[in-house]
Amino acid sequence: MPETVPLRIVFMGTPEFAVPTLEALLTWPGCQVVAVVTAADKPAGRGQKLAESAVKQAAVARGLPVLQPTNLKAPEFQQELRSYAADLQVIVAFRMLPEAVWNMPRLGSINIHASLLPQYRGAAPINWAIIHGDRVTGVTSFFLQHEIDTGNLIFQDEVPIEDEDDFGAVYLKLQHAGAALALRTVQAIAAGTAPSIPQSPGRGDLRPAPKLQKETGRLDFQQPAAALANLVRGLSPWPTAFTTLPDGRGLKVFRARALPGAPSADAPAGRWLTDGRSYLRVQTPDGQFDLVDLQLEGKKRMPVADFLRGFNAAVLQG
Structure with a gap:
């Protein structure tokens, strides 16, 4: 009633x-x-x-x-x-x-x-x-x-x-x-009209949503590029996906995209790639992971082109 x-x-x-x-x-x-x-x-x-x-x-x-x-x-x-x-x-x-x-x-x-x-x-x-x-x-x-x-x-x-x-x-x-x-x-x-419907029982296709841990955001470049891009989206702007440059400095990634394509023989998964001006990418097993918006530890968040100004690309060969 x-x-x-x-x-x-x-x-x-x-x-x-x-x-x-x-x-x-x-x-x-x-x-x-x-x-x-x-x-x-x-x-x-x-x-x-x-x-x-x-x-x-x-x-x-x-x-x-x-x-x-x-x-x-x-x-x-x-x-x-x-x-x-x-x-x-x-x-x-x-x-x-x-x-x-x-x-x-x-x-x-x-x-x-x-x-x-x-x-x-x-x-x-x-x-x-x-x-x-x-x-x-x-x-x-x-x-x-x-x-x-x-x-x-x-x-x-x-x-x-x-x-x-x-x-x-x-x-x-x-x-x-x-x-x-x-x-x-x-x-x-x-x-008095609200339904009350029991939830369907748990099945193997149900995905849980546990509390995020620090390591949830670590980028693993052995994973497909699209999966990495989704991880970045799912954690941006907080708590943020992250990786470590070859010189040991931490890097947060706020925006990225997957660029499909088979890796070349001289660019195995995990290899950093850049022209020093407009792009910063990492090779994955099925293409390249293109970093678009990022933040070096101790620095401000910025677009990749701004990030690369003054950045020593030689550290990527470490």
């Missing part, structure tokens, strides 16, 4: 990705955001001043109560959370919740995930979809349950990944698609 009074909602999220969803919920009179839960302030920058999360900044600007627990299982936090008498909790890019928290509202808790579940369950779904060369991704709303990203599906919306899209571009697309999906989901729950 449809709700006759606004749903009381507790919103949980931390990064900028979650802010449009909070703002979307605040625009609809059918719900009332009664509190926001986000990460504790953390030291950041050279001066190590305490930095507030993007969600906290948005919540404070709108006069919303903010909770910043360091321990989600702490009785005092759960008691305070319970005092807001939420009908529903909406979670976007937050931490794993204990059952006592996600099961607290009478309508449960929903999550907005940046993939088409059950594909890419985990912490870094946007990155891994691009790294694997997918042409389509999307956003999913689902009810939380015990195992991460396995709850019953509510809605899904597809979002294309264009050839030149990197992590930053897809992040922005999904940020806004997720906000629209969250509002549609909450409206359906308020009306």
Whole structure:
């Protein structure tokens, strides 16, 4: 039966990705955001001043109560959370919740995930979809349950990944698609029309989306050029793919492309190639990996032509 009074909602999220969803919920009179839960302030920058999360900044600007627990299982936090008498909790890019928290509202808790579940369950779904060369991704709303990203599906919306899209571009697309999906989901729950569809069981073709590690971004020039280009796209502008020049200096790569073609006898995989003016490439087993936008350690990010000015190409023969 449809709700006759606004749903009381507790919103949980931390990064900028979650802010449009909070703002979307605040625009609809059918719900009332009664509190926001986000990460504790953390030291950041050279001066190590305490930095507030993007969600906290948005919540404070709108006069919303903010909770910043360091321990989600702490009785005092759960008691305070319970005092807001939420009908529903909406979670976007937050931490794993204990059952006592996600099961607290009478309508449960929903999550907005940046993939088409059950594909890419985990912490870094946007990155891994691009790294694997997918042409389509999307956003999913689902009810939380015990195992991460396995709850019953509510809605899904597809979002294309264009050839030149990197992590930053897809992040922005999904940020806004997720906000629209969250509002549609909450409206359906308020009306009593939201579906609850069990996810298909895990199969061999399901790809996980584990947290990114430092070594995830290391470029291995024994891999195909297209795979390397996708790795760069999937990690740009952050945390960034990287390699090491023959002289030992680190090099971050923000943009690159694959140039198909069989390697010549005098250019085995891993050989650096340049004309010293306009291109910097590395031979791979199936073509050349063309570095377009890069950053030498201790220097600024720049296009390859600017990088090569004053660069001693002799170090590439080391």
